[in-house]
Amino acid sequence: MSPEPVVSLRQVSKEFGQGGVVALQDIDLELAPGEFVSLIGPSGCGKSTLLRIIGDLIEPTRGDVVVNGKPAHQARLDRDYGIVFQDAVLFDWRTVAKNISLPLEMMGWNRGKRAERVREMLDLVELTGFGDHHPWQLSGGMQQRVAIARALAFHPPLLLMDEPFGALDEMTRERLNLELLRIWEASGSTVVFVTHSIAEAVFLSTRVVVMSPRPGRIAGIVDIDLPQPRGIETREQPRFAELVRDVRRRLRAGGGFEQEGDTLEEELIVAEEGL
């Protein structure tokens, strides 16, 4: 018997406004426990909308969303997932430690238990000793690590990430990619990861869901059979390049982009310069 999926989407569609701009159409997807699934696609393919539908932050127009064996709404009320946005969304008036303990406070944990968990999380994201700092004293990469620590503080079975490293420079991004994999292995959470970067999606994921725009659909799913645990050398393997090529082909077939290049952002820049 296969384990019960952590996320199960059936015929999920989303239309915005009365005119009915179709953001997502008939999405079917299941995530097994412990999977790392990336959603990739060009702007307007609805990948961030899909993430928010899983998190019950947006309601689908049609279809069923089951998270942890219950309706998405109940799963949100039960705090079954943690979420990380492109912006760290840390509260400036709280220290790093208090930002991480925010969800724990809201869940009614006592002070001692909170402090212990915060220390554990700071160690996990390698920010030991930074608990008393305020977010604005940290670099962008450090802030995003705090956001990850906060999202995982209450050990949710599911982690939703909406382009979490999109605003960071390339070097920080690669380092955080490695750290995220380590955290993922340590926590055992299932991850849904929205990204613009093909290389990032292939490097991190067990499966890459390629989406196409207008209306947002799943154009294909690529199983990433790169060996675990992954490291810096993973990106140099021939198989890595093959998989990147495969994802790119599917993006192109889905109308994602027309030209060659490594990331969609580059494609968009090329397109804009052409105008």
Added chain:
Amino acid sequence: MLPLPRDTLARRVGRRLADWAPALGVFVLGIAAWELGVRGLGVQRFLLPPLSEILRTTWEQRDTLWSAGWFTFQEALGGYVIGCGAAVVAALALARWRPLGRALMPYAIAANAVPIIAFAPITNNWFGVLNMESKMAIAAVICFFPVLVNTLRGLTSVRPASIELMRSYAAGELEIFRRVRIPTSLPFLFSGLKVATVLAMIGAIVGDYFGGSQSSLGIQIRRSAGIFNFQTAWAAILVASVIGILFYASVALAERVTMRYFPSARGRVD
């Protein structure tokens, strides 16, 4: 990675002194220019007395002036507390029930542009010329609109992702207010509260001009000027200025204490 080093006290004090030196210089030069200019150019006393004489008059009439100042400050403070309190409550209500806010905001913004001080004779008529209440009323109305507009802007300027984050923790509207909206609004609230100190003093003093108790600062200024006793008028203005500055400074201090953990209050440690 090591925790960032904290600034030493000595370095902070040194930098603070260096920051203040130019302003202090201008202050000293300004006073010297006034004193020497008035004396050197032989300016008539009733046009502009030298500062030293204003200070002497202030000292000689300190009992009357300070009790008048205290009286007017009570008028201003009473109006300030009522006006700002009502504005904060109104802002919370308008932020909580957005359709209400959308219906009323245009009027609040329009009212903010009305020279409310012009109503002082009317409030004097409503609440009694000799009463403190009539001055409190005008001060309260003057304070109300800028604090309302600022606070409401603060309460509604929360980033959408913050709200999504709170909803992901199953937070209700009340908890979002308590943990996100209200803290986010504090810088806006305080900028409104600081402006309101000045407005409250103006409201109280100008309210006095249109008729008030003999023991008020406004009446002291008007009466002295009326009998060409400009020295006393200047002394009363000096007292009003000192009270106004202290009022503003105490709110600014409260702001600093409350917001010491906001990035705008302190520089980023690099």
